[in-house]
Amino acid sequence: MVKNSFISVIFQEKKKEGNRGSVEFQIVSFTNKIRRLTSHLELHKKDYLSQRGLRKILGKRQ
Numbered sequence: 001m002v003k004n005s006f007i008s009v010i011f012q013e014k015k016k017e018g019n020r021g022s023v024e025f026q027i028v029s030f031t032n033k034i035r036r037l038t039s040h041l042e043l044h045k046k047d048y049l050s051q052r053g054l055r056k057i058l059g060k061r062q
Contacts, residue, residue, distance in 0.1 A: 030061040 019025065037054045041047060 027061065030057055033057050034061070 020029075034054065034057055037050055037057070041050055041054065044050070
């Protein structure tokens with residue numbers, strides 16, 4: 001829970017500042033996309049395009 005609150009605080013601060021190129025903002029936005037795609041793939045197991053997109057985002061986040 002502490003990590004989630006920390007992420008939400010960083011996300012809100014960076015969104016207000018408009019500094020979307022910072023490393024922290026990019027990591028948080030990738031993490032949010034990963035969570036959204038993961039929950040989507042739990043429902044739609046054969047959505048191969050979403051699986052490919054998830055792999056691409058995971059590679060970028062590394």
